[in-house]
Amino acid sequence: MREPLSLVVTTLNNAATLEQCLASAAWADEILLLDSGSTDATLEIARRHGAQIHSEPFKGYAAQKQSAIDKAAHRWVLLLDADEALAAGARDAIEQALQAPAVAGFRLPRRELVFWAFNHRGVRLNTHLRLFDRSRVRMNQVPVHAAPETREPVATLAGAEFLHYGEPDIHTKVAKINAYSTGLVGHKRTRGTRLLGLRLVLYPWWFFLRQYLGKRWFLDGWAGFINAVSAAYYVFLKYAKVYEAQRRRDGAAD
Template sequence: MQTTAGEEAIAVSVFIIAHDEADRIGRAIDSVAAFADEVVVIDSGSTDGTQEIARAHGARVVENAWPGYGPQKRFGEDQCRNDWIFNLDADEAATPALAAEIAGLARSGALARSPFWEVAIRDVFAHETAPAPWAYGYIQIRLYDRRVGRFSDSTVHDTVRPPKGARPARLRQPMEHRSIRSIAFQVEKMNRYSTAQVGDMAARGRRFARWRLVTEFPLAFLKAYVIRRYALYGWWGIVISVNFAYTRFLRVSKAYERELCEAAATPDRR
């Protein structure tokens, strides 16, 4: 379709990686209906009916055994029929305002003004229906032209890598992030993810300074409680600040444990 400005409408594919996300995948798919030319769900062996729910909400489901975050997202990029891609995770959703913003940009062809668009991703907890006004958020490129830049191939870090010197544009509206189903779920996730992070660090030859065993927890708590403004959540802010700090401490302690085991396996090591 040709617009009055002489720009062509741009078709946008959406892909979502998922594993046992039956309770959240429908919300994620429905949230992009206003602008998605297609939705592709990359499933890594769900056993809770995620695939069937995704299909019922209009997505195409592709099975792929889990290779790590970056490789799975690169696989997802390859399954899309369009070069313009919007990525969200199963625990995320485009707000109605964000979906309308992207739909307008796609219809007008204005997406082409930049090959990379950043979006603010804001926390929503299980007892909330929308992000709090002070909700912590981080900025990532999630809407992009895969011909110019793609996700990294890191098994731990799933980030779109633009070429050097690229200047992404910024979407005005936010995305919702419901990463914590419950405290029990968060504990399992932090344990699993910290182990993966330590493995990734070891593969790259990185180590933590041992003094961080002492400083990591208190400094991380202060970062969460003050800088991330978790204090504004009241008592709940204490809970999520402690959990954040413990997640950071787990990385350092597991890395140190790995060093001890490696030293024990090589007695001559100094």
């Protein structure tokens, strides 16, 4: 007998991808959806899947997700974004892991839609803590990239891949890069950023090589190359905007 499981999803106008998200985990004991004002077919899709629907104004990525997690009926939670879905075979791995879990949670590998195709099978996937005991895990407070965190032991569940449909074209990728890099400026300035000039000059090149060669994005062909260049530009833009904010502050202080 496995632990009962709540699928938790936050939404805002996600009708384009929500169907595949909810269908991929329809076997969960509860589907809980926290919406922040959708005007498309998001809520209709959620009702069709028997979701418990809550509505709250958007409070920021971390606070919104934590509010949704807190509403779950069960201790064990599967947290997915509305543009994510479990891959084939993930259910068996998750149900097996929940038979007698000895850790606070499980990191799941995420396979990305890289513009026009999903990652090659040989790409080294990032893993994310998405299956966890909500009494032992909390959302961190990092803007934009908010994620569940715990100091207790977690394990990686290699057989439970999930798919991310969030960047279906280069236009969407570039728009996210611009929005996310702006959203991180305050956080990075609060924490302090040492050797900013060196980071601007050297870090993007290192990041490109780490992703393209180290993570084997070259296996994704031209999509992988474009993605690696875009990721390096994101890294550059984050620090460029921090530098800009510092110059504006210094100018205001003169």
